Amino acid sequence: MAKSPSDPRRPLLMAAVLIAMPPAGAAIIGTIPTGEGKPPVKYQCDHASMDYGGGLLHLRGNVRIWQGDISVAADQADATGNGHEFKTSHWVFGGKVHVRSESQGDLHADHATVEIAMGELRSAVVSGAPALFEQTRPMAGRMARGHAATIDYEVAAHTVTLSGDAVLSDDRSGEDLRGETMTYNVRDMVVEAEGGPGSRARMTVTPGSAPEKKP
Numbered sequence: 001m002a003k004s005p006s007d008p009r010r011p012l013l014m015a016a017v018l019i020a021m022p023p024a025g026a027a028i029i030g031t032i033p034t035g036e037g038k039p040p041v042k043y044q045c046d047h048a049s050m051d052y053g054g055g056l057l058h059l060r061g062n063v064r065i066w067q068g069d070i071s072v073a074a075d076q077a078d079a080t081g082n083g084h085e086f087k088t089s090h091w092v093f094g095g096k097v098h099v100r101s102e103s104q105g106d107l108h109a110d111h112a113t114v115e116i117a118m119g120e121l122r123s124a125v126v127s128g129a130p131a132l133f134e135q136t137r138p139m140a141g142r143m144a145r146g147h148a149a150t151i152d153y154e155v156a157a158h159t160v161t162l163s164g165d166a167v168l169s170d171d172r173s174g175e176d177l178r179g180e181t182m183t184y185n186v187r188d189m190v191v192e193a194e195g196g197p198g199s200r201a202r203m204t205v206t207p208g209s210a211p212e213k214k215p
Contacts, residue, residue: 027062032086034067034119041067041116045077055081055089063093065114067121069102070155072114087119099124099153104186105135105144105160107151124153133160133168135186143171146184158187166193 028048032041046061057079064073075095082088091114099107109126116122130147149164161183162168168184168191169176179193 028059032089032116032119034087038119039068041065041119041121043077055086057081057086057089065091065121070121071100072112072124073098073100074112086116089116090114091116097126097128099126101155104153104158105133107153107160108132109151122155124155126151126153130165133162133184144184144189145169145171146182158185160184160186168193 027044027046029042029044030048032043034040043059043063043065045059045063048060049058050056059077059079061075062073063075063077064071065077066072072091072093074093074097077091077093079086079089079091081090093112093114094110097107097109097112099109099112107124107126109128109131111128112124112126114121114124127150130149131151133144133146133148133151135144136142146160146162146166146168148162148166150162152161152163153159154161161181163181165178166180166182167176167178168182177191177193179195182191182193184191
C-alpha cells in the first residue's frame with residue numbers, strides 16, 4: 001500500500017535517497033555536531049547511505065573524515081553510532097588508509113578503527129602488513145619513521161603505540177630501535193620500547209640520541 005504524503009517517516013526516507021544518489025560528480029559532505037568550543041567532525045565521500053533507526057552509516061569512494069588538523073582518508077568506511085548524529089560512534093575504514101595530523105605525523109595502513117566520543121575524534125588504531133608511521137619535525141630538522149603490525153594513535157595523549165615486530169628509526173642517528181612494543185610521544189619525541197616475552201630489556205630514548213638502558 002502506498003504511503004500518504006503525511007507519513008511521518010517520509011522525511012527520513014527522502015533524506016536516505018538524497019544521500020545515496022548524489023548528482024553526478026558531486027561529493028557528499030556531512031557534519032557530526034560537537035560540544036561548545038570544539039570544531040565539528042566532518043565527512044566527505046562519493047556515495048553514502050544511512051540507516052537512521054539502526055544507527056548505521058556507510059561511506060564509499062574517496063572517503064575522508066576530519067576534525068581540526070586530524071583527518072582519516074580511505075576507500076570506504078562503516079560507522080555505528082547511537083542515533084543519527086553519530087556524536088559517539090565507532091568507525092571502520094578499509095583500503096589505502098591514511099591518518100594524518102599536521103602537527104603529529106602520518107599513519108598508512110590497510111585497515112583502521114576510529115573512535116569518536118562526544119563529538120571528539122579520540123583515537124585511531126591502524127593495521128597492515130605492516131602499518132607505517134612517519135613524523136617530520138621541521139624545527140628539529142629530523143624525520144622519525146616506524147612500522148609494526150598495528151599502531152594505536154591516542155590523540156589526547158600525543159602518543160603512537162607500535163605493536164608486533166615494531167621498528168622505529170630516526171634519520172639523524174641512522175639507527176633502528178626494535179622491540180615487540182614501543183610507545184612514541186610525538187610531541188616530546190621520546191620513545192619507550194619493551195622486548196617480547198621473557199625479555200627484561202627496557203629502554204627510553206629520544207630519537208637521535210644514544211639509548212639509555214634500564215634494569
